[in-house]
Amino acid sequence: MNDFTRAYAQQLDKQDPLASYREEFYLPEDGIYMDGNSLGLLSKRAERTLLESLADWRELGIDGWMSGRHPWFNLSEELATLNAPLIGGKPEEVMVTGSTTVNLHQLVASFFKPDGKRTKILADALTFPSDIYALKSQLELRRLDPSDHLVQVDSPDGRFLVEDDLIAAMTDEIALIVLPTVLYRSGQILDMPRLTKAAHERGILIGFDACHSVGAIPHDFHDWGVDFAYWCNYKHLNGGPGTVGGLFVHERHFGTTPGLAGWFGSRKDKQFDMDHTMTPAEHAGAFQIGTPHVMSLAPQLGALEMFNEVGMEAIRQKSLALTTYMMDLIEEMLAPHGFFIGSPADTRQRGAHLSLEHPEAARICKALKKHHIIPDFRAPNIIRLAPVALYNTFSDVYDVIVTLKKIMDDKEYEAFENVREVVA
């Protein structure tokens, strides 16, 4: 690209087949939101389905479980059907339940079966901390010392993982592998089919944390043979702050006893028999635990509808066009200012956000916020920018980078302290 005018960005917006979806969202009135990889924005459809469920509660009380606009007893299953195409699973392999960390606990409790020499869990050194806390506590629950039973593969540069290194660590001591689909800092996509194949050739189960990929890139978890996966629905899927998460269990594992059992994992027709012997659902529903957070599920009905309407291929195409455009602008406009793009240049390895590294990152983020631009900061030196396919424009990207240039040219960031805020 060699046209660095705003007119060119506007021309790209005119050609954007997804342009009309922007109007579906509540966007900041006088700013630009670039943080959809941390918390997606509210859409009018999500608001509508939440209000409908609230009205069901108001009008029906307990009968909302079986009647009303969105009967709550089957809501998790209904949402699983909407979530399944986004991760390439069969509807019965998916459940909308729990949260990312809770689902990881459930899946490790169910699928980590140390046996003989195989007593270790393999993870990586760059993954989200909550996953590591969960894995360590799962080991401790089984009286296995995490310092030698959790193997974390290092990254040569602190940004990216090397699949060959991960595969080399798949020894005959490893019982289970848990890796991210997309790294939360650099946005690197791991080669999931290759890693799954390598794990299975070595007799190891493998699961993925799909928080940063669901709603951002297409997946084929079923066809790749992935054993399990888990994710949140509040980032790219715009389900609302703390909305209920998702999990995938490959159908070959149906019948596995849930490690953390609870009555909502029962076969639906058996649940209210109130028997003290559980009859688990015959699909991924078995991994539910207790009563779903209905008001937190409800917005997903509206939010997920859009993804099914548009399809992940079209979303991915626009997302890559946005991040590629952003990279080009960064290289052209910010060259003298010491930024490093810590995300993959290769589109096959790039998720849906860019990570800009700079020693003054914390205060550059504060200066951006002063201009009503919302990025996020990840310590010690990363500005994450996520131009989101359904609601951001090429003009947004242009305006963000031009503002960043102004902040750097005029040293505006010097007015702030270079320390992170409490929620960064």
Ligand SMILES: Cc1ncc(COP(=O)(O)O)c(C=O)c1O
């Ligand atoms: C990759 C990843 N894993 C796990 C989590 C933790 O999710 P939760 O707090 O919803 O359990 C997050 C974000 O918070 C995340 O980005």
Ligand SMILES: Nc1ccccc1C(=O)C[C@H](N)C(=O)O
């Ligand atoms: N759950 C949150 C609650 C508050 C603030 C941020 C989060 C995030 O999800 C951060 C995100 N996981 C990240 O990739 O950094």
